[in-house]
Amino acid sequence: MALHEDQSTAGVSGPIGPLAASGLRALTGDAAALPGPGGLGVRLAARLRELIRDAGALRPGTVLPPTRAVAAEFGVSRGVVVAAYEQLTAEGFLAGRQGSGTRVADLGAGAHPAPKAPPPEEAARPGVPDLGGFPRGRWLAAYRQALTAMADGDLGYGDPRGHARLRTELAAHLRAFRGADASPDALLVVGGAADGLTLLADTLAARGRPRIAVEDPSSPRAHALLRRRGLEVTGVPVDGEGLDAEALREPGRLGAVLLTPAHQYPAGIPLSAGRRHALVRLAREHGFLLIEDDYNGAFRYDREPPGCLQGLAPDVTALLGSVSKTLAPALRLGWLLAPPAWAPRLVHDRALTHPTGHTLDHLAFAHLLHTGDYTAHLRRTRRRYHSRRLHLTTELAAAAPHFTLLGTPGGLHLPVALPPWSREAEVLAAVRAEGYDVQGLGECALTPPPPDRPGGGLVIGFAALTPAAITHLVGVAREAGGPPPPPGAPPPPR
16 A cells, blocks of 8 residues: 555645646656656655755645656656655655545644754664654554554563564564564564574573674674673684585584674675575584574665575574664664574573563554555665665776775675775774774674785665765775875785
Protein backbone atom coordinates (compact mmCIF):
# COMPACT_ATOMS: atom_id res chain seq x y z
CA MET A 1 0.00 0.00 0.00
CA ALA A 2 1.39 3.39 -0.95
CA LEU A 3 2.14 5.45 2.12
CA HIS A 4 0.65 8.66 0.78
CA GLU A 5 -2.71 6.96 0.28
CA ASP A 6 -3.13 5.86 3.89
CA GLN A 7 -1.54 8.41 6.18
CA SER A 8 -2.94 10.04 9.27
CA THR A 9 -4.03 13.64 8.73
CA ALA A 10 -3.33 14.71 12.29
CA GLY A 11 -1.76 18.16 12.28
CA VAL A 12 -3.09 19.07 8.81
CA SER A 13 -5.16 22.19 8.31
CA GLY A 14 -8.21 22.42 6.08
CA PRO A 15 -7.67 21.73 2.39
CA ILE A 16 -6.49 24.52 0.09
CA GLY A 17 -6.68 23.90 -3.59
CA PRO A 18 -6.44 21.46 -5.19
CA LEU A 19 -3.32 22.68 -6.93
CA ALA A 20 -3.20 21.93 -10.64
CA ALA A 21 -0.32 19.92 -12.03
CA SER A 22 0.67 22.88 -14.18
CA GLY A 23 0.74 25.07 -11.08
CA LEU A 24 3.04 22.64 -9.32
CA ARG A 25 5.34 22.59 -12.33
CA ALA A 26 5.43 26.40 -12.28
CA LEU A 27 6.71 26.24 -8.70
CA THR A 28 9.23 23.43 -9.14
CA GLY A 29 10.47 24.06 -12.66
CA ASP A 30 10.96 21.40 -15.32
CA ALA A 31 11.85 17.92 -14.15
CA ALA A 32 15.07 17.78 -16.18
CA ALA A 33 16.25 21.04 -14.58
CA LEU A 34 15.75 19.97 -10.95
CA PRO A 35 19.08 20.45 -9.16
CA GLY A 36 20.90 18.05 -6.89
CA PRO A 37 22.13 14.45 -6.90
CA GLY A 38 20.11 11.30 -7.33
CA GLY A 39 17.28 10.27 -9.59
CA LEU A 40 14.26 12.35 -10.54
CA GLY A 41 12.23 11.09 -7.60
CA VAL A 42 14.91 12.15 -5.12
CA ARG A 43 15.32 15.58 -6.75
CA LEU A 44 11.58 16.18 -6.97
CA ALA A 45 11.20 15.31 -3.29
CA ALA A 46 14.04 17.70 -2.42
CA ARG A 47 12.42 20.54 -4.36
CA LEU A 48 8.99 19.97 -2.81
CA ARG A 49 10.55 19.77 0.65
CA GLU A 50 12.24 23.13 0.02
CA LEU A 51 8.96 24.68 -1.16
CA ILE A 52 7.15 23.45 1.96
CA ARG A 53 9.77 24.00 4.63
CA ASP A 54 11.98 26.84 3.50
CA ALA A 55 10.19 28.91 0.88
CA GLY A 56 6.67 28.52 2.28
CA ALA A 57 5.33 28.42 -1.28
CA LEU A 58 3.24 25.32 -0.51
CA ARG A 59 1.08 26.24 2.47
CA PRO A 60 -0.33 23.75 5.00
CA GLY A 61 -3.51 22.15 3.72
CA THR A 62 -2.68 22.62 0.04
CA VAL A 63 -3.98 19.61 -1.90
CA LEU A 64 -1.33 18.38 -4.32
CA PRO A 65 -2.35 17.13 -7.76
CA PRO A 66 -2.69 13.36 -8.27
CA THR A 67 0.47 11.48 -9.13
CA ARG A 68 -0.80 10.56 -12.61
CA ALA A 69 -1.50 14.21 -13.46
CA VAL A 70 1.94 15.31 -12.20
CA ALA A 71 3.66 12.52 -14.13
CA ALA A 72 1.87 13.55 -17.34
CA GLU A 73 2.70 17.24 -16.80
CA PHE A 74 6.39 16.57 -16.15
CA GLY A 75 6.71 13.85 -18.78
CA VAL A 76 8.03 11.29 -16.30
CA SER A 77 6.84 7.91 -15.06
CA ARG A 78 4.23 7.87 -12.31
CA GLY A 79 6.67 5.90 -10.14
CA VAL A 80 8.94 8.95 -9.95
CA VAL A 81 6.13 11.08 -8.48
CA VAL A 82 4.91 8.30 -6.19
CA ALA A 83 8.44 7.92 -4.77
CA ALA A 84 8.66 11.66 -4.09
CA TYR A 85 5.23 11.80 -2.42
CA GLU A 86 5.99 8.70 -0.32
CA GLN A 87 9.31 10.08 0.86
CA LEU A 88 7.79 13.38 1.99
CA THR A 89 4.85 11.61 3.61
CA ALA A 90 7.27 9.42 5.56
CA GLU A 91 9.13 12.55 6.68
CA GLY A 92 5.90 14.23 7.80
CA PHE A 93 5.80 17.01 5.19
CA LEU A 94 2.79 15.52 3.38
CA ALA A 95 -0.28 13.66 4.62
CA GLY A 96 -3.22 12.02 2.93
CA ARG A 97 -6.30 9.90 3.30
CA GLN A 98 -8.00 7.58 0.83
CA GLY A 99 -10.35 9.68 -1.32
CA SER A 100 -9.14 13.10 -0.15
CA GLY A 101 -5.79 13.32 -1.90
CA THR A 102 -2.34 14.22 -0.66
CA ARG A 103 -2.00 17.48 1.24
CA VAL A 104 0.77 19.58 2.72
CA ALA A 105 1.00 18.86 6.45
CA ASP A 106 0.78 21.62 9.04
CA LEU A 107 4.19 21.61 10.67
CA GLY A 108 2.82 24.03 13.26
CA ALA A 109 4.40 27.09 14.80
CA GLY A 110 5.70 24.96 17.67
CA ALA A 111 6.92 22.12 15.51
CA HIS A 112 10.50 21.06 15.77
CA PRO A 113 12.75 22.55 13.08
CA ALA A 114 13.64 20.34 10.19
CA PRO A 115 16.36 17.89 11.23
CA LYS A 116 19.80 19.04 10.24
CA ALA A 117 22.23 16.75 8.50
CA PRO A 118 24.49 14.83 10.87
CA PRO A 119 27.76 16.60 11.67
CA PRO A 120 30.51 15.59 9.25
CA GLU A 121 32.25 13.39 11.80
CA GLU A 122 29.12 11.29 12.22
CA ALA A 123 28.04 11.43 8.59
CA ALA A 124 31.31 9.93 7.29
CA ARG A 125 31.45 7.23 9.96
CA PRO A 126 31.08 3.80 8.34
CA GLY A 127 27.64 2.34 8.91
CA VAL A 128 25.79 5.54 9.84
CA PRO A 129 22.51 5.79 7.86
CA ASP A 130 20.83 8.95 6.61
CA LEU A 131 19.11 9.95 9.84
CA GLY A 132 17.15 12.65 8.03
CA GLY A 133 15.40 9.88 6.09
CA PHE A 134 13.92 8.26 9.19
CA PRO A 135 10.18 7.77 8.51
CA ARG A 136 8.98 9.94 11.37
CA GLY A 137 5.36 10.07 10.26
CA ARG A 138 4.99 6.33 9.82
CA TRP A 139 6.84 5.55 13.05
CA LEU A 140 4.62 7.97 14.96
CA ALA A 141 1.50 6.44 13.41
CA ALA A 142 2.73 2.93 14.23
CA TYR A 143 3.52 3.97 17.81
CA ARG A 144 0.06 5.45 18.26
CA GLN A 145 -1.56 2.36 16.80
CA ALA A 146 0.47 0.15 19.14
CA LEU A 147 -0.43 2.19 22.21
CA THR A 148 -4.12 2.19 21.28
CA ALA A 149 -4.37 -1.51 20.48
CA MET A 150 -2.12 -3.03 23.15
CA ALA A 151 -3.76 -5.08 25.87
CA ASP A 152 -3.38 -4.25 29.53
CA GLY A 153 -1.24 -7.35 29.89
CA ASP A 154 1.26 -5.92 27.41
CA LEU A 155 2.18 -3.31 30.03
CA GLY A 156 3.62 -6.02 32.29
CA TYR A 157 7.12 -7.50 32.31
CA GLY A 158 6.37 -9.67 29.30
CA ASP A 159 8.42 -12.33 27.57
CA PRO A 160 12.24 -11.93 27.81
CA ARG A 161 12.41 -13.02 24.17
CA GLY A 162 10.41 -9.94 23.12
CA HIS A 163 6.76 -9.49 22.23
CA ALA A 164 5.29 -12.46 20.36
CA ARG A 165 3.75 -10.21 17.69
CA LEU A 166 7.11 -8.76 16.73
CA ARG A 167 8.81 -12.15 16.76
CA THR A 168 6.10 -13.50 14.46
CA GLU A 169 6.39 -10.62 11.99
CA LEU A 170 10.18 -10.61 12.18
CA ALA A 171 10.43 -14.35 11.52
CA ALA A 172 8.29 -13.92 8.41
CA HIS A 173 10.40 -10.97 7.23
CA LEU A 174 13.68 -12.84 7.74
CA ARG A 175 12.35 -15.87 5.86
CA ALA A 176 11.13 -13.77 2.93
CA PHE A 177 13.96 -11.25 2.58
CA ARG A 178 17.04 -12.88 4.09
CA GLY A 179 16.38 -16.55 3.34
CA ALA A 180 16.57 -17.42 7.04
CA ASP A 181 15.24 -20.56 8.64
CA ALA A 182 13.34 -18.52 11.21
CA SER A 183 10.59 -19.31 13.69
CA PRO A 184 9.20 -16.96 16.36
CA ASP A 185 10.24 -19.35 19.16
CA ALA A 186 13.91 -19.21 18.11
CA LEU A 187 14.05 -15.39 18.01
CA LEU A 188 15.15 -13.06 20.78
CA VAL A 189 14.53 -9.33 20.38
CA VAL A 190 17.62 -7.50 21.66
CA GLY A 191 18.85 -3.93 21.94
CA GLY A 192 20.87 -3.96 18.72
CA ALA A 193 23.50 -6.30 17.28
CA ALA A 194 26.08 -5.35 19.93
CA ASP A 195 23.63 -6.30 22.67
CA GLY A 196 23.05 -9.67 21.04
CA LEU A 197 26.79 -10.21 20.62
CA THR A 198 27.30 -9.42 24.31
CA LEU A 199 24.72 -12.04 25.25
CA LEU A 200 26.42 -14.64 23.05
CA ALA A 201 29.87 -13.76 24.41
CA ASP A 202 28.72 -14.15 28.00
CA THR A 203 27.11 -17.49 27.19
CA LEU A 204 30.28 -18.72 25.47
CA ALA A 205 32.32 -17.81 28.54
CA ALA A 206 29.82 -19.53 30.84
CA ARG A 207 29.97 -22.70 28.73
CA GLY A 208 33.76 -22.83 29.05
CA ARG A 209 34.39 -22.01 25.35
CA PRO A 210 36.04 -18.58 25.62
CA ARG A 211 38.06 -18.68 22.39
CA ILE A 212 36.53 -16.88 19.41
CA ALA A 213 37.87 -16.31 15.89
CA VAL A 214 37.12 -13.11 13.99
CA GLU A 215 37.75 -11.92 10.46
CA ASP A 216 41.05 -10.10 10.12
CA PRO A 217 40.46 -7.26 9.33
CA SER A 218 37.09 -6.59 10.97
CA SER A 219 35.38 -4.16 13.34
CA PRO A 220 37.68 -2.86 16.11
CA ARG A 221 34.61 -2.26 18.28
CA ALA A 222 33.71 -5.93 18.05
CA HIS A 223 37.28 -6.88 19.05
CA ALA A 224 37.06 -4.61 22.09
CA LEU A 225 33.61 -5.88 23.09
CA LEU A 226 34.64 -9.52 22.94
CA ARG A 227 37.82 -8.95 24.94
CA ARG A 228 35.89 -6.96 27.52
CA ARG A 229 33.60 -9.97 28.02
CA GLY A 230 36.66 -12.11 28.78
CA LEU A 231 37.03 -13.92 25.44
CA GLU A 232 40.31 -14.80 23.75
CA VAL A 233 40.16 -13.27 20.25
CA THR A 234 42.10 -14.76 17.35
CA GLY A 235 42.17 -13.58 13.75
CA VAL A 236 41.42 -15.38 10.48
CA PRO A 237 42.62 -13.81 7.20
CA VAL A 238 40.17 -12.41 4.66
CA ASP A 239 40.75 -12.50 0.90
CA GLY A 240 38.62 -11.95 -2.21
CA GLU A 241 36.22 -14.75 -1.19
CA GLY A 242 35.82 -13.61 2.41
CA LEU A 243 37.02 -15.41 5.53
CA ASP A 244 39.47 -18.21 4.71
CA ALA A 245 37.93 -21.15 6.55
CA GLU A 246 40.95 -23.38 5.93
CA ALA A 247 43.15 -20.88 7.81
CA LEU A 248 41.32 -21.46 11.10
CA ARG A 249 43.90 -22.39 13.72
CA GLU A 250 43.05 -25.18 16.17
CA PRO A 251 39.34 -25.25 15.30
CA GLY A 252 38.72 -27.85 18.01
CA ARG A 253 39.49 -25.22 20.68
CA LEU A 254 37.09 -22.62 19.25
CA GLY A 255 33.85 -21.64 20.89
CA ALA A 256 32.68 -19.56 17.95
CA VAL A 257 33.59 -17.71 14.76
CA LEU A 258 32.23 -14.18 14.26
CA LEU A 259 31.83 -13.10 10.65
CA THR A 260 29.96 -10.73 8.30
CA PRO A 261 29.18 -12.95 5.27
CA ALA A 262 26.69 -10.66 3.46
CA HIS A 263 29.03 -7.66 3.21
CA GLN A 264 32.32 -8.12 5.02
CA TYR A 265 33.48 -5.22 7.15
CA PRO A 266 35.61 -3.47 6.05
CA ALA A 267 36.46 -5.24 2.76
CA GLY A 268 32.90 -4.97 1.42
CA ILE A 269 32.76 -8.44 -0.15
CA PRO A 270 30.35 -11.38 0.32
CA LEU A 271 31.47 -14.76 1.57
CA SER A 272 31.70 -17.11 -1.42
CA ALA A 273 29.53 -20.21 -1.66
CA GLY A 274 32.55 -22.49 -1.38
CA ARG A 275 33.74 -20.76 1.78
CA ARG A 276 30.24 -20.95 3.27
CA HIS A 277 30.11 -24.72 2.84
CA ALA A 278 33.66 -25.17 4.14
CA LEU A 279 32.92 -23.10 7.24
CA VAL A 280 29.69 -24.98 7.98
CA ARG A 281 31.48 -28.31 7.60
CA LEU A 282 34.16 -27.25 10.10
CA ALA A 283 31.60 -25.90 12.56
CA ARG A 284 29.69 -29.16 12.56
CA GLU A 285 32.86 -31.24 12.76
CA HIS A 286 34.42 -29.33 15.68
CA GLY A 287 31.29 -28.12 17.47
CA PHE A 288 31.83 -24.36 17.36
CA LEU A 289 29.15 -21.74 16.78
CA LEU A 290 28.99 -19.47 13.74
CA ILE A 291 27.91 -15.96 14.77
CA GLU A 292 26.61 -14.23 11.67
CA ASP A 293 26.49 -10.45 11.95
CA ASP A 294 24.12 -9.63 9.09
CA TYR A 295 25.90 -6.32 8.67
CA ASN A 296 24.38 -4.34 5.78
CA GLY A 297 22.60 -7.46 4.56
CA ALA A 298 19.70 -5.31 3.33
CA PHE A 299 21.80 -3.18 0.96
CA ARG A 300 23.08 -4.38 -2.39
CA TYR A 301 22.85 -2.06 -5.41
CA ASP A 302 23.63 -4.23 -8.42
CA ARG A 303 21.56 -7.31 -7.57
CA GLU A 304 19.57 -8.88 -4.77
CA PRO A 305 21.67 -9.32 -1.60
CA PRO A 306 22.88 -12.85 -0.86
CA GLY A 307 20.80 -14.85 1.59
CA CYS A 308 22.05 -15.25 5.12
CA LEU A 309 24.38 -18.04 6.17
CA GLN A 310 21.90 -19.10 8.87
CA GLY A 311 19.51 -20.30 6.15
CA LEU A 312 22.16 -22.78 5.03
CA ALA A 313 23.06 -24.07 8.50
CA PRO A 314 20.52 -23.11 11.20
CA ASP A 315 21.84 -25.82 13.52
CA VAL A 316 25.25 -24.13 13.97
CA THR A 317 24.56 -20.46 13.15
CA ALA A 318 23.31 -17.60 15.32
CA LEU A 319 22.03 -14.70 13.20
CA LEU A 320 22.42 -11.12 14.49
CA GLY A 321 20.61 -8.17 12.92
CA SER A 322 19.21 -4.77 13.79
CA VAL A 323 17.45 -1.68 12.45
CA SER A 324 20.45 0.55 13.25
CA LYS A 325 21.45 0.72 9.57
CA THR A 326 17.95 0.57 8.10
CA LEU A 327 15.99 2.91 10.41
CA ALA A 328 18.09 4.52 13.17
CA PRO A 329 20.59 3.42 15.84
CA ALA A 330 18.64 5.34 18.52
CA LEU A 331 15.80 2.79 18.39
CA ARG A 332 18.07 0.08 19.87
CA LEU A 333 16.12 -2.69 18.17
CA GLY A 334 17.76 -5.88 17.03
CA TRP A 335 17.31 -9.63 16.90
CA LEU A 336 19.17 -12.82 17.63
CA LEU A 337 18.06 -15.97 15.83
CA ALA A 338 19.58 -18.81 17.80
CA PRO A 339 20.21 -22.49 16.97
CA PRO A 340 17.82 -24.85 18.78
CA ALA A 341 20.56 -26.15 21.10
CA TRP A 342 21.45 -22.62 22.19
CA ALA A 343 18.03 -21.00 22.50
CA PRO A 344 17.03 -22.21 26.02
CA ARG A 345 20.32 -21.07 27.61
CA LEU A 346 20.20 -17.71 25.84
CA VAL A 347 16.60 -17.10 26.93
CA HIS A 348 17.51 -18.04 30.50
CA ASP A 349 20.51 -15.68 30.54
CA ARG A 350 18.49 -12.93 28.91
CA ALA A 351 15.75 -13.21 31.52
CA LEU A 352 18.29 -12.65 34.31
CA THR A 353 19.57 -9.34 32.94
CA HIS A 354 16.70 -8.09 30.74
CA PRO A 355 13.40 -9.48 32.06
CA THR A 356 11.45 -7.50 29.46
CA GLY A 357 11.97 -5.38 26.39
CA HIS A 358 10.52 -2.08 25.20
CA THR A 359 7.06 -3.40 24.36
CA LEU A 360 5.77 -0.25 22.67
CA ASP A 361 8.76 -0.17 20.33
CA HIS A 362 8.31 -3.88 19.63
CA LEU A 363 4.66 -3.40 18.70
CA ALA A 364 5.37 -0.32 16.59
CA PHE A 365 8.04 -2.15 14.59
CA ALA A 366 5.72 -5.16 14.24
CA HIS A 367 3.13 -2.82 12.74
CA LEU A 368 5.64 -1.48 10.18
CA LEU A 369 6.56 -5.03 9.20
CA HIS A 370 2.93 -6.16 8.97
CA THR A 371 1.79 -3.26 6.78
CA GLY A 372 4.79 -3.45 4.44
CA ASP A 373 5.90 0.06 5.40
CA TYR A 374 9.30 -1.24 6.51
CA THR A 375 10.05 -2.94 3.20
CA ALA A 376 8.84 0.16 1.32
CA HIS A 377 11.25 2.23 3.42
CA LEU A 378 14.09 -0.15 2.52
CA ARG A 379 13.34 0.29 -1.18
CA ARG A 380 13.47 4.08 -0.85
CA THR A 381 16.71 4.09 1.12
CA ARG A 382 18.38 1.69 -1.31
CA ARG A 383 17.72 4.14 -4.14
CA ARG A 384 19.04 7.06 -2.08
CA TYR A 385 22.19 5.27 -0.92
CA HIS A 386 22.90 3.93 -4.38
CA SER A 387 22.87 7.50 -5.68
CA ARG A 388 25.28 8.67 -2.99
CA ARG A 389 27.61 5.76 -3.55
CA LEU A 390 27.69 6.56 -7.27
CA HIS A 391 28.61 10.17 -6.46
CA LEU A 392 31.44 8.99 -4.20
CA THR A 393 32.79 6.50 -6.73
CA THR A 394 32.69 9.18 -9.44
CA GLU A 395 34.70 11.59 -7.29
CA LEU A 396 37.22 8.89 -6.38
CA ALA A 397 37.60 7.78 -10.00
CA ALA A 398 38.24 11.38 -11.03
CA ALA A 399 41.06 11.49 -8.47
CA ALA A 400 42.87 8.43 -9.88
CA PRO A 401 45.52 7.16 -9.32
CA HIS A 402 45.19 8.38 -5.72
CA PHE A 403 42.48 5.84 -4.86
CA THR A 404 41.58 2.28 -5.84
CA LEU A 405 38.00 1.18 -5.18
CA LEU A 406 37.54 -2.11 -3.33
CA GLY A 407 34.58 -4.34 -2.55
CA THR A 408 31.20 -4.85 -4.21
CA PRO A 409 28.32 -2.36 -4.71
CA GLY A 410 26.57 -2.68 -1.37
CA GLY A 411 26.45 -1.59 2.22
CA LEU A 412 26.82 1.90 3.67
CA HIS A 413 30.60 2.18 3.42
CA LEU A 414 33.16 2.12 0.63
CA PRO A 415 36.69 0.77 1.17
CA VAL A 416 39.45 2.33 -0.93
CA ALA A 417 43.14 1.50 -1.18
CA LEU A 418 45.73 4.28 -1.07
CA PRO A 419 48.74 4.31 -3.41
CA PRO A 420 52.20 3.30 -2.15
CA TRP A 421 53.42 6.91 -2.00
CA SER A 422 50.70 7.82 0.52
CA ARG A 423 50.50 6.99 4.20
CA GLU A 424 47.20 5.99 5.76
CA ALA A 425 47.96 7.75 9.04
CA GLU A 426 48.66 11.08 7.32
CA VAL A 427 45.53 10.92 5.18
CA LEU A 428 43.40 10.00 8.18
CA ALA A 429 44.83 12.87 10.20
CA ALA A 430 43.96 15.32 7.42
CA VAL A 431 40.35 14.20 6.88
CA ARG A 432 39.70 13.93 10.61
CA ALA A 433 41.03 17.45 11.10
CA GLU A 434 38.21 18.51 8.77
CA GLY A 435 35.71 16.65 10.99
CA TYR A 436 35.24 13.42 8.99
CA ASP A 437 35.40 10.26 11.11
CA VAL A 438 36.71 8.05 8.32
CA GLN A 439 38.27 4.78 9.45
CA GLY A 440 41.55 3.39 8.24
CA LEU A 441 41.80 -0.10 6.78
CA GLY A 442 44.85 -0.70 8.94
CA GLU A 443 42.87 0.22 12.07
CA CYS A 444 40.58 -2.74 11.40
CA ALA A 445 43.41 -5.27 11.63
CA LEU A 446 43.60 -7.36 14.77
CA THR A 447 47.20 -6.14 15.05
CA PRO A 448 47.30 -2.69 13.40
CA PRO A 449 50.37 -1.93 11.28
CA PRO A 450 52.90 0.79 12.27
CA PRO A 451 51.60 4.31 11.53
CA ASP A 452 54.47 5.13 9.15
CA ARG A 453 53.70 2.21 6.83
CA PRO A 454 53.21 3.40 3.22
CA GLY A 455 49.92 2.74 1.47
CA GLY A 456 46.97 1.46 3.47
CA GLY A 457 43.40 2.52 2.83
CA LEU A 458 40.24 4.25 3.99
CA VAL A 459 36.76 3.09 4.96
CA ILE A 460 34.33 5.87 4.04
CA GLY A 461 30.72 5.93 5.20
CA PHE A 462 28.66 7.60 2.48
CA ALA A 463 25.00 7.13 3.40
CA ALA A 464 24.66 10.40 5.32
CA LEU A 465 27.12 12.54 3.34
CA THR A 466 25.88 15.36 1.13
CA PRO A 467 27.35 15.63 -2.38
CA ALA A 468 29.30 18.72 -1.31
CA ALA A 469 30.75 16.88 1.68
CA ILE A 470 31.73 13.93 -0.51
CA THR A 471 33.56 16.22 -2.93
CA HIS A 472 35.30 18.02 -0.08
CA LEU A 473 36.34 14.83 1.71
CA VAL A 474 37.84 13.30 -1.44
CA GLY A 475 39.71 16.54 -2.17
CA VAL A 476 41.20 16.65 1.33
CA ALA A 477 42.25 12.99 1.15
CA ARG A 478 43.82 13.45 -2.27
CA GLU A 479 45.79 16.48 -1.14
CA ALA A 480 46.99 14.72 2.01
CA GLY A 481 48.15 11.72 0.02
CA GLY A 482 50.67 13.81 -1.86
CA PRO A 483 51.59 13.77 -5.56
CA PRO A 484 52.74 10.63 -7.38
CA PRO A 485 56.55 10.21 -7.47
CA PRO A 486 58.31 11.10 -10.71
CA PRO A 487 58.86 8.26 -13.20
CA GLY A 488 61.78 6.05 -12.26
CA ALA A 489 61.80 7.05 -8.60
CA PRO A 490 62.46 4.15 -6.18
CA PRO A 491 59.42 2.83 -4.32
CA PRO A 492 59.00 3.92 -0.71
CA PRO A 493 60.31 1.52 1.95
CA ARG A 494 57.75 -0.95 3.29
